[in-house]
Amino acid sequence: MKGSIKDLLQIPGVQGYIIAQGRNMQIKLPAKHKFSGAKDRLMLLYQDLMGDDNRPGNTVEILLEDELLTIFLSGSTMLMVVSNLRANQALLRMTGKLIIANMVKE
Amino acid sequence: MKQDISGDLVNTRCPEIMKILSLGKRTGRLYLTNGADTGNIYFSEGEVIHAQCGSLSGIKAVLEIAVWSSGDYHFFVDEPADMQTIIMGIEEVLAETTNHLRQMDKITSLIPSSSAIYSLEPDIREKDIQLKSIQWRIVTTVDGKKSIADIAQSLNIGVSDVMKVLYTLIRMGLLRDATQQDTHPEHLSVDLPETDFMNSLKQALTQAIGPIAPYVIVETADDLKADLLADSTDQKAFLIETLSSKIPNERMSLKFLDAMTDWLKAEV
Numbered sequence: 001m002k003g004s005i006k007d008l009l010q011i012p013g014v015q016g017y018i019i020a021q022g023r024n025m026q027i028k029l030p031a032k033h034k035f036s037g038a039k040d041r042l043m044l045l046y047q048d049l050m051g052d053d054n055r056p057g058n059t060v061e062i063l064l065e066d067e068l069l070t071i072f073l074s075g076s077t078m079l080m081v082v083s084n085l086r087a088n089q090a091l092l093r094m095t096g097k098l099i100i101a102n103m104v105k106e
Numbered sequence: 107m108k109q110d111i112s113g114d115l116v117n118t119r120c121p122e123i124m125k126i127l128s129l130g131k132r133t134g135r136l137y138l139t140n141g142a143d144t145g146n147i148y149f150s151e152g153e154v155i156h157a158q159c160g161s162l163s164g165i166k167a168v169l170e171i172a173v174w175s176s177g178d179y180h181f182f183v184d185e186p187a188d189m190q191t192i193i194m195g196i197e198e199v200l201a202e203t204t205n206h207l208r209q210m211d212k213i214t215s216l217i218p219s220s221s222a223i224y225s226l227e228p229d230i231r232e233k234d235i236q237l238k239s240i241q242w243r244i245v246t247t248v249d250g251k252k253s254i255a256d257i258a259q260s261l262n263i264g265v266s267d268v269m270k271v272l273y274t275l276i277r278m279g280l281l282r283d284a285t286q287q288d289t290h291p292e293h294l295s296v297d298l299p300e301t302d303f304m305n306s307l308k309q310a311l312t313q314a315i316g317p318i319a320p321y322v323i324v325e326t327a328d329d330l331k332a333d334l335l336a337d338s339t340d341q342k343a344f345l346i347e348t349l350s351s352k353i354p355n356e357r358m359s360l361k362f363l364d365a366m367t368d369w370l371k372a373e374v
Binding site: 003007010088089090091093094095097098101 | 339340343344346347350360363364366367370371
């Protein structure tokens with residue numbers, strides 16, 4: 001499967017991503033981005049999403065004022081993609097699904 | 107040849123004519139037509155003594171003629187039968203005819219006419235089927251081309267007898283209306299636009315879900331109100347994503363996404 005982080009970052013409008021697994025979190029965002037220093041808050045969001053057993057799917061979208069958080073969940077792994085509203089969201093979701101599937105497989 | 111009663115079978119059916127002739131204690135020949143078919147019922151002092159219709163004779167011929175609901179009739183006085191094939195009284199003949207008509211009413215609710223054409227049901231669910239010899243004879247002639255009248259003629263059996271047997275065979279799930287076969291989905295054709303994107307989409311989806319892929323593409327595009335010829339990357343991506351969600355096997359769904367993502371990347 002070809003889905004990779006590189007493919008994700010090539011989609012116009014994608015600003016960066018966050019990967020969380022257990023207690024580990026990796027944030028790849030521009031230094032000035034408002035989430036780049038918000039590790040604790042992002043960890044809380046990750047724990048909230050992981051703790052919700054009744055979640056109907058494995059893709060969550062959170063619309064903020066001027067950007068969109070697209071979150072892919074599989075097992076204990078979370079991939080969160082931060083993009084602006086002009087990004088091709090369908091392509092982003094397709095690529096995200098492939099990446100999370102690859103990550104879980106590895 | 108003296109003719110004294112005549113009319114059409116649309117207004118007066120055969121059993122009613124027989125009743126009138128029996129009440130009048132008439133003797134002669136009742137000649138009836140129904141399209142190309144003809145029949146004769148002979149009366150002697152109000153009793154039915156002989157009947158003939160095609161290759162049928164006796165009470166079977168009376169029953170065959172009794173169901174005709176179009177055509178003409180003529181009664182020729184003093185034309186006696188040269189043989190006797192019916193020995194039952196007129197009351198019994200009329201009772202049998204009424205009973206037969208009741209059965210035929212039920213049958214015609216399922217089989218509209220003798221011109222109906224049936225074919226063998228390809229997907230027979232019942233595994234253990236036992237057929238009587240007459241049912242077997244008829245089922246072997248059903249080919250999706252011959253009408254009921256053709257089958258009756260080829261087997262030398264009355265049309266109504268063939269209809270009775272077909273009614274049972276249809277209820278058993280062995281036959282179906284041949285004209286309805288063309289509306290079966292596997293005979294429908296779907297024309298997808300001949301574009302590189304559409305060919306790739308069809309190919310990738312066919313690998314995932316098999317030959318129903320073109321139908322699923324058309325149905326999904328209809329649901330999304332998407333134009334299959336549109337050049338919009340957003341629309342293509344949305345179509346691919348929706349199609350991937352319809353693939354029940356997750357591994358195949360990801361494989362499909364993987365194949366189609368390349369297409370979109372090239373365009374973005």
